[in-house]
Amino acid sequence: MRILFLAPQPFFEARGTPINVRNMVTALSELGHEVDLLVYPHGDNVDIPNVRIHRVIRIPGLGKAPIGPSKEKVIYDAAMMIHAFTTLVRGKYDAIHAVEDAAFMAWPLSWLFGVPFVFDMDSIMSDQLRYSRFMRDGFLLKAFERMESAALRSASMVITVCGHLTEAAALRVDRSKIFQIEDTPMTGAPPPGLAVEKLRAELGLPEGCEPVVYTGNLEKYQGIDLLLDSAVEVAREHPSVRIVVVGGSGADVEKYKAKAGAMGLGANVVFAGPKPPETMPTYYELADILVSPRIEGTNTPLKIYTYLDTGKPVVATDLPTHTQALNRDVAMLARPEKMEFARAILLLLNDKGLRRALGDRGREYVRSNFSYASFRKKLEEAYKHIR
Structure with missing residues (x-):
């Protein structure tokens, strides 16, 4: 299977989501899939067999996207959407794997190109917006929640990382679409x-x-x-x-x-x-x-x-x-x-x-x-x- 994997993060960085992305694409590669990984322009270069890493354009004057919601993330997400669209125009893919907010890109792209998409749900994004206070208007938060629910319903499959997210997703989609895949430890060899x-x-x-x-x-x-x-x-x-x-x-x-x-x-x-x-x-x-x-x-x-x-x-x-x-x-x-x-x-x-x-x-x-x-x-x- 040829997979377009959308991860709207600096990659690679030694923190939760980028590590999980690395684990995911490594496993997909080992399972025989061909993966094109699209990420932000920032982060360390890493070599993963059978995984091609593509970076969206670096925008002059715009710094690295911090953790959580930010104006930088909004702009780089727009750049990623354009890059993903042109990638799908140029080549045929069997699936789009969308991490977190990339689901809002994969949802319309899936419809346009007839490619099923996976919603990789690492958190409840509407809750993140509340915690960060990046979006304070109650009407906008409700609208975002409805978009999040619509994206979940449109996905061919939903992957969650823990029980709480599984239960949250099950309120919006049928459980048969939900697959809980917990993270795995990354410790390395014991040091001398x-x-x-x-x-x-x-x-x-x-x-x-x-x-x-x-x-x-x-x-x-x-x-x-x-x-x-x-x-x-x-x-x-x-x-x-x-x-x-x-x-x-x-x-x-x-x-x-x-x-x-x-x-x-x-x-x-x-x-x-x-x-x-x-x-x-x-x-x-x-x-x-x-x-x-x-x-x-x-x-x-x-x-x-x-x-x-x-x-x-x-x-x-x-x-x-x-x-x-x-x-x-x-x-x-x-x-x-x-x-x-x-x-x-x-x-x-x-x-x-x-x-x-x-x-x-x-x-x-x-x-x-x-x-x-x-x-x-x-x-x-x-x-x-x-x-």
Whole structure:
């Protein structure tokens, strides 16, 4: 099958959606499909067998599209629509695979060219608009919801990444069209001990400190403010603790670094900044505890599967974004309040045996339920229903 895969994202970047896109096109390629991947002009070049990467034109004076809704995204989506149209004029495709807002491109293109399209639903976009406050007018939000529903109904197939999204989609389309394909961990080979010690020295971590590691962007919905508020309480009992924050744009890193300093956490919080994917296993190995303090959203963060696969204990907020994938047998779940989140971290810092047991159970759970082989098999079954 020849597939036009529309991913309106900078590609490649080491964060949730671009990683999921890479997994998806890699699996499709391994299953024997021919994939043309159309993405934004920004991002790192990667080689994926049997996948041709095409980039929309870089628009002078327009910067990289940030995470979430933005004027840059609107403009680059328009450019992607034009590029996709000309691509379909030039060649014959068997399916259009549309990630998130690309569904609004695939919907009319599917009708124009008679090509079935897949709606790859990684979130509820109308909810994203509400959270970001990018669109505040109630009438416009309702209109967007109706468009989102119409696109779902027009799709030949809907792929979701978690149970909450499956239930949301099922309110709008028949369940027979919905295929839930959870993300899969991306940890890489364990690093040698010397690499971890070198990283510890580079970060300036003192001997005997207890690293609590967060990875991901520093957008508000990720709960970085909650993490810092909790760190104050943790540091009172464990002055040697170090919260290592990996990821985020330069501006966000500086903003939160200043906030941490003002809170008296200058010695306890280390901002490593964004790092390439190949270095992440070393950060995971460095950690005594991995945290996900997310406070908004409904889709499960991809990093949760990777966290579990490391065998390190996980602390996450007790919200549907996490609980549809996690339970108290494999992770420490805490209400999104500073004292509760701090208490969960402290419980693990004070009990090495609990850390080891929780980490072991988490690894066994994710490898039994969310392996790459399982991910690829689910995708293979879903694509049999393209019509």
